[in-house]
Amino acid sequence: MTRGNISPAGQQNAADSPRLSESPPPSGVQGDLELELLGLANALYNLGTTVVNDLTKEKDKPGGGGKPVGHRVxxxxQHLATIEDMSQxxxxxxxxxxxxxxDNARNPLQLTKERLERAATENQYMNGQIHALDSYRRHLDEVLVQTFPELAEFLPATG
Structure with a gap:
């Protein structure tokens, strides 16, 4: 059973996303690279399942009968070589x-969320700092004009 909704075009949507679960790859070299990376992921999965299947089969059978592990490797x-060529x-x-x-198995969506929240927090803090400095500058200008009226022409108009 799959999670998600089927769009009118017949493509599956992720359960928590209005977007299609698989967007088309970009055009050009990056699209080709994305497709090759998907192929590598598939090849690694196939290799893993082949190894697990071989380990669970009869171990004492002589000869092995041409196991496909070498082909999967x-x-x-081949995918790694193609990706290396494309990297140029x-x-x-x-x-x-x-x-x-x-590498540390952190979820990219969670990382994006954390970084956006951190940026919003830092933005709020900086806006507060800017507002405080602006307020201080206006107050300083007002006091300077009151104390030294001859400086009024050199200071911005207070309002």
């Missing part, structure tokens, strides 16, 4: 923190 190597044409830089977070 070659598929993974991609100039997009990925921050090391993003790669580190992915």
């Amino acid at each position: 070659n598929d993974v190597i 044409h991609v100039t997009t830089m990925i921050p090391m923190q993003v790669l580190s977070d992915i």
